[in-house]
Amino acid sequence: MAHIPDGFLSATVSVTTLVAAGAVTAYTARRSQQELDERAAPTLGLATAAVFAAQAVNFPVAAGTSGHLLGGVLVAVLFGPWAGYLVMTSVLIVQALIFADGGLTALGANVLNIAGIGAVIGYGIYASLITLAGGGPRRRGLAAAVAAYIATVLTGIAAGIELGWSEVAPMRLSVGAMASVHALMGLAEGAITGLAVWTLARKRPDLLHPSQAGAPAGPGRRVILAGLGSLAVLAGIFSLIASSMPDSLERVAIDLGFADAGTEWEGALFPEYRAWLPGFVGKLIAFVFSMALLFSGAAAMFRALGLARSAKES
Amino acid sequence: MGFAHLDRYADRPSWLTRTTTPTQRLLIAIAAAFAAGLMPPGAWRALVVLFGLVVIGVWAARLPLGILIRRVAQALPFFLLPALALPFTVPGPTALEIGPLTASTHGLERAAEIVLRATLAVSAVTIVISVTRAADLLSALDALPVPRLVSSSLALGYRYVYVLTDELERTTRALKSRMGHASRLRLWHARATTLAHLFVRSHARGTRIHAAMLSRGYRDSLPTLNPAVDGNRVWVIAIVGLLAAVWLAGMIEVMA
Numbered sequence: 329m330a331h332i333p334d335g336f337l338s339a340t341v342s343v344t345t346l347v348a349a350g351a352v353t354a355y356t357a358r359r360s361q362q363e364l365d366e367r368a369a370p371t372l373g374l375a376t377a378a379v380f381a382a383q384a385v386n387f388p389v390a391a392g393t394s395g396h397l398l399g400g401v402l403v404a405v406l407f408g409p410w411a412g413y414l415v416m417t418s419v420l421i422v423q424a425l426i427f428a429d430g431g432l433t434a435l436g437a438n439v440l441n442i443a444g445i446g447a448v449i450g451y452g453i454y455a456s457l458i459t460l461a462g463g464g465p466r467r468r469g470l471a472a473a474v475a476a477y478i479a480t481v482l483t484g485i486a487a488g489i490e491l492g493w494s495e496v497a498p499m500r501l502s503v504g505a506m507a508s509v510h511a512l513m514g515l516a517e518g519a520i521t522g523l524a525v526w527t528l529a530r531k532r533p534d535l536l537h538p539s540q541a542g543a544p545a546g547p548g549r550r551v552i553l554a555g556l557g558s559l560a561v562l563a564g565i566f567s568l569i570a571s572s573m574p575d576s577l578e579r580v581a582i583d584l585g586f587a588d589a590g591t592e593w594e595g596a597l598f599p600e601y602r603a604w605l606p607g608f609v610g611k612l613i614a615f616v617f618s619m620a621l622l623f624s625g626a627a628a629m630f631r632a633l634g635l636a637r638s639a640k641e642s
Numbered sequence: 643m644g645f646a647h648l649d650r651y652a653d654r655p656s657w658l659t660r661t662t663t664p665t666q667r668l669l670i671a672i673a674a675a676f677a678a679g680l681m682p683p684g685a686w687r688a689l690v691v692l693f694g695l696v697v698i699g700v701w702a703a704r705l706p707l708g709i710l711i712r713r714v715a716q717a718l719p720f721f722l723l724p725a726l727a728l729p730f731t732v733p734g735p736t737a738l739e740i741g742p743l744t745a746s747t748h749g750l751e752r753a754a755e756i757v758l759r760a761t762l763a764v765s766a767v768t769i770v771i772s773v774t775r776a777a778d779l780l781s782a783l784d785a786l787p788v789p790r791l792v793s794s795s796l797a798l799g800y801r802y803v804y805v806l807t808d809e810l811e812r813t814t815r816a817l818k819s820r821m822g823h824a825s826r827l828r829l830w831h832a833r834a835t836t837l838a839h840l841f842v843r844s845h846a847r848g849t850r851i852h853a854a855m856l857s858r859g860y861r862d863s864l865p866t867l868n869p870a871v872d873g874n875r876v877w878v879i880a881i882v883g884l885l886a887a888v889w890l891a892g893m894i895e896v897m898a
């Protein structure tokens with residue numbers, strides 16, 4: 329599901345994403361060559377093969393269905409973000425060429441979504457969490473799980489944006505559908521990645537890519553806290569606005585004239601959505617959640633300011 | 643296990659394999675995928691022409707039709723499932739109602755078109771890829787603007803992917819014989835541990851391979867022993883040009 333197949337993207341989106349992915353790949357290849365020297369090709373080759381083999385391991389989910397690892401965050405935690413990007417790109421090229429799993433015209437988009445967001449941004453989240461929380465095996469595992477979950481959801485959102493931009497379906501629907509599918513897939517990805525990284529951090533910590541773990545809380549920590557804090561404040565404000573207009577999605581749907589298609593489709597795919605959050609209780613939960621986000625964000629920002637002051641004083 | 647099942651039709655003599663090198667075939671596959679995959683919505687006549695070209699392609703590559711259908715069918719769920727959601731999401735006049743769902747005519751049309759485009763693109767790539775050895779295909783990537791690091795790590799990955807798959811199979815068998823009837827949670831934990839060990843082992847193997855390569859004089863490039871085949875440039879240019887022309891005709895058809 330994470331792959332976009334041939335035929336879904338418009339020419340503009342396909343070419344734009346291909347050019348962007350090509351530029352990122354060229355930059356990344358140079359970075360990894362510098363980081364890994366001539367060790368690069370054997371290391372990355374074996375990692376590519378390992379991701380392929382790992383994707384064949386099925387994890388039973390429920391009722392006969394099973395999922396498998398995508399592996400972006402796991403590879404990035406092991407080999408670093410740039411090498412992780414190249415490994416995932418290699419996997420995607422082979423899948424598009426030999427297994428017709430994800431199309432050649434969508435290769436650029438898939439590389440950006442799965443390798444770019446999955447490995448590089450996923451690693452960024454992991455490294456920030458490690459910097460904040462410290463680098464014990466359990467914390468590393470948890471950080472990797474959270475990073476893998478967020479990266480998977482972001483991958484879905486990016487794919488939704490590309491599909492909406494190609495005018496395959498209205499942007500709101502494609503982003504919503506892809507985000508909710510990946511919010512479920514991300515749970516498995518996060519659990520597997522977290523367990524694997526936890527094991528690796530206990531048994532072979534020397535194999536993990538050296539990140540800022542255990543490094544003194546310098547300016548990095550401050551910047552991360554401030555960034556996370558402002559993100560949380562923004563998210564809180566957005567969810568406050570959204571919860572004060574609970575039917576905004578439907579109103580937009582009516583305005584755009586696809587009320588029937590939109591709402592009924594949504595009701596059919598997510599029947600529990602309405603039963604789960606009926607009227608007042610839903611609003612209450614949303615309100616409490618957004619308030620929590622707002623306050624924790626504000627607290628993080630104050631903490632960042634405090635750190636800045638104490639750093640200046642000392 | 644091995645790539646043998648992928649290369650089963652690679653050595654068949656056919657017009658396509660006689661007149662083109664693997665690199666040229668890769669170019670043709672890419673051109674065909676782009677012509678089909680990026681056909682603008684509504685260009686039905688151009689799609690029909692492309693369908694004809696794909697049929698000619700099957701004949702030129704002498705690929706058994708059953709094999710092509712089986713291989714395309716394996717990729718079918720990847721584009722069929724998302725396309726099934728389209729009739730119910732694209733706004734337009736109602737065409738039919740299935741229970742609580744209403745399908746719009748525009749949505750049905752778009753879904754049919756996407757499935758057709760995707761099928762054509764996948765079939766074209768499958769035809770060309772099936773008659774080319776996987777190893778040749780990966781070394782053909784060097785001719786394209788693919789970074790050397792990616793193509794050489796792909797070549798090495800290809801060489802070792804089934805070694806690692808077998809290793810993983812052994813570990814999984816050992817796991818199964820020791821775990822018995824474990825609960826799902828324990829099974830997940832055990833399998834994740836197996837995956838972690840897979841990466842540990844692949845890293846160890848990579849280090850060994852690198853040492854062995856260095857002792858044999860590895861200098862950052864993987865030479866190939868494949869004999870150079872002469873391809874017919876004129877035919878390749880003609881085929882790629884034809885595909886581009888069909889795509890352009892599709893664009894004009896939509897604009898007119």
